[in-house]
Amino acid sequence: MSKNKKNPESPEEKKSKNRERLLQIFSGIMLGVxxxxxxxxxxxxxxxxxIPYLKVIETKQTLLEINRSTYLTAFVFSLITIYWVGSWQKEADTFLMISGAxxxxxxPAxxxxxxxxxxxxxxxxKRNIALYVFPLFWxxxxxxxxxxxxxxxxxxxxxxxALFNKFIQAADVIGSLGLSLIVIYLNIFFxxxxxxxxxxxxxxxxxxxxxxxxxxIIISYGFYRSSSFQLSEKKIRVGLIQPNINPWDKWATGDLNTFLNLYLxxxxxxxxxxxxxxxWPETAMPVYLLSGGHWSIVDSIYSFLQQHNIYLLTGMPDLIYYNKDNFPGDAKYSESGDFYYATYNAVLLLSPHTRELQRYGKTKLVPFGEKVPYADKIPFLGSLIKWGVGISGWNVGKDTTVFSxxxxxxxxxxxxxxLVCYESIFPDFVAQFVDKGAQFIAVVTNDSWYGKLxxxxxxxEYAALRAVENRRSVVRAANGGVSCIINPLxxxxxxxxxxxxxxxxxxVVLENEKTFFTRNPLIIPILSSAFSIWILGIFILKKIKTKFHL
Structure with a gap:
């Protein structure tokens, strides 16, 4: 008999493996719901x-066994939490569905x-030490x-x-990653x-x-902050426009004058x-409105703003031209016009007093949907994958801009x-704007790709965490919803x-004070990462010493 041939599993071993799989799945279900x-x-x-997941991995001896258990739990967790990413609407783009799947x-990997x-x-x-530092790794x-x-x-x-309001109040000190740390430690102690x-x-x-x-302790702090935090008396009245334009038709057959009349x-x-x-929401108009060719619509918007003496913050595709002697490294070359240009999924501030724009180009682009990962380093990737609704291939914004x-x-x-769309889920990124002086946070988004999933x-709901972390109001203008105003609590x-x-x-209340988190958003993730790198370094060093008998 070959030495490599495995003995067949006994009924008891099969039952044990099935029990472990059920525990892994149960963990994923509890996390998901x-x-x-x-x-x-x-x-x-x-x-x-x-808890069920920890019970399983504590008994595993090999990396393969531990990672198999982890992947199954993570897959079930993902399936419940982000099943919606492929959209699965009848108009959904094929590429969106494939990338979502x-x-x-x-x-989970x-x-x-x-x-x-x-x-x-x-x-x-020791095994116990590994368990107690596991939250840092997470x-x-x-x-x-x-x-x-x-x-x-x-x-x-x-x-x-996000829905446990008194618990998340601690985020103004430790941020949402600090909340993650506490949650995992609670799982370990339980x-x-x-x-x-x-x-x-x-x-x-x-x-x-x-x-x-x-x-x-965490909840007590939450009650304390909720009762002691004094909302600023300085306020501004904000109007969030939700046009509910079909996001699929907008890019294909949309009539700009119809859209303009609806917005106005x-x-x-x-x-x-x-x-x-x-x-106004993300990509309010499906064209590079301010790049030329649509001046009658631009004039109508400015006329409205001047008539009512009101500012407009709007999501808008933005196109910037560069001459051949002075252009950024990621600019695209136009052979027909012999010039360079860059396109951004942008936020623009239009003033009733001047046509001088303040602009911000989205920095955190959605992988595959808005930018193919590493396409700037492997250029042919960018031409392989394009989403069929006119929003792929954006350039990356250069800075965190606070509008004045x-x-x-x-x-x-x-x-x-x-902020544009999913930028609002990045805690330390949002804190950078507030640290630069933002008195409230505006999010322009288009979530109607995903129906009512x-x-x-x-x-x-995640926007509530950004509000608490920075003690700033968050306003969301969403094309098809949910548009809302969230206060600093x-x-x-x-x-x-x-x-x-x-x-x-x-x-919307206007706040000026900066929280501990706003000033120090990276303490917990940097310390956790430094510890993880130290562990990785020791393990590699030990392997090298063993292999070369040092």
Whole structure:
């Protein structure tokens, strides 16, 4: 008989493996249903969702076994949380559906980062040590995957806590990645309590009590901040325009004059309700409106702004031309015109007083949908993949821009920033705008690609974390919803329904104080990453010494 031939599994071994798979799947289910839009009580499952998974990986000895277990849990978690990414609407672009399906398989693989580091630590130190530093590895994974070109950090555990308002108040100190850290430690302490229930009552009560104590401390802080935080008396009335234009037809057959009339009608309604600044959604017009060729529409917009003495912050495709002697490295060359140009998914601030624009080009582009990852380094990739709705191949914005609405005095002036779509899920990125002086955060987005699936509702709820982290109001102008105003405590004050033509008007408080998180957004992710790199370095060094008998 060959030495490599495996003995057949006994019925007991098969039963054990099936039991483990069920535990892994159960973990993925609990994590998935703890995320929005599933209502609040289910959020509490986040505190125990990892327990079945931890029970399985604690018994595994090889990296392959640990990563297999991790992938299954992560896949189920992904399937429930981001199933909507492919859109699955009848008009959906084929490429969008394919990339959405691929994401469900690729995204879980990123969770092999913390499980691999856990295995390394388990080999270097005791099993208990590996377990207690596992949360640091998880936060490292969440942070690192926010900073690659294939980033889609939609499943950070801190984001999943968005509906637990009193719990997320701590984000003004530790941010959403800090919340992730706490959530994973709670899972570990509850897990330790669970496995010691029949073995050691003392250890059971110690771990259980410690878990409850952490929750009580975080919630107590939440009640304290909610009651003690004084909202600024300085306010501005904002009008959010939700035109509910079909996102698929807009790029193919859209009539610009029809769109313009719709925007101006809804804007007129908002002005009558007292709006002092208007916000239109992402790519409000499906053309490079200000690049020439559409001056009659531009004149109509400026005429409206001057008539009502009102500013307009709008999402808009933006095209910038460069001459051959002075152009950025990522500019595209036009052979027909013999010039260079760059295109941006942008936010523009239009003033009633001047036609001098303030502009911001989206920095965090959606992988594959808006930019093929690493296409600047491997150029042929960019020509292989193009989304059929006119929004692929954008250039990357250059800076975090804070828009200035100048008043008669500095005190009367207003400073805001504009984020485009999924940029609002990046905690430290948003903090950069506030640190530069933004008094409230505006998000322009188009979430109606995904119908009434979970995505648009998750995106809206995640914005509450940005509000709390920075103690700034967040306003969202979404093409098909959800448009809303969220106050600095993370509470939604007014919101629209999905797929209605409407304007949402409300008062937005203007804050100036910066939170600890705003000033120091990277403390927890940097320390976690540094520790992870240290562990990785020790493991590699040990392997080298063993191999070469050093």
């Amino acid at each position: 703890s995320f929005p839009p599933v209502p609040f009580p289910f959020t509490l499952l986040m505190f125990v969702g990892l 691929l994401l469900l398989f690729v995204n 990123q969770l092999l980062i913390p499980s691999t580091l856990y295995y390394f630590t388990k080999k270097l130190f 936060v490292t994974y969440e942070y690192v995957t926010m900073n690659t070109e294939i980033r889609f950090p939609w499943m950070t555990l801190g984001s999943g806590m 897990y330790k309590a669970f496995i010691n229930y029949k073995i050691s009552k003392k250890k059971f009560y110690l771990n259980f009590s410690f878990s409850v104590l952490i929750i009580l 009608d809804l804007s007129e309604k908002a002005v009558k309700e007292g709006a002092e600044i208007l916000v 609405l100048q008043g008669n005095t500095e005190e009367d002036s207003l400073y805001i920033n504009g 979970s995505g648009p509702y998750q995106h809206k 993370g509470i939604t004050e007014i919101e629209s329904e999905m797929f209605e033509k409407t304007s949402v008007v409300g008062d």
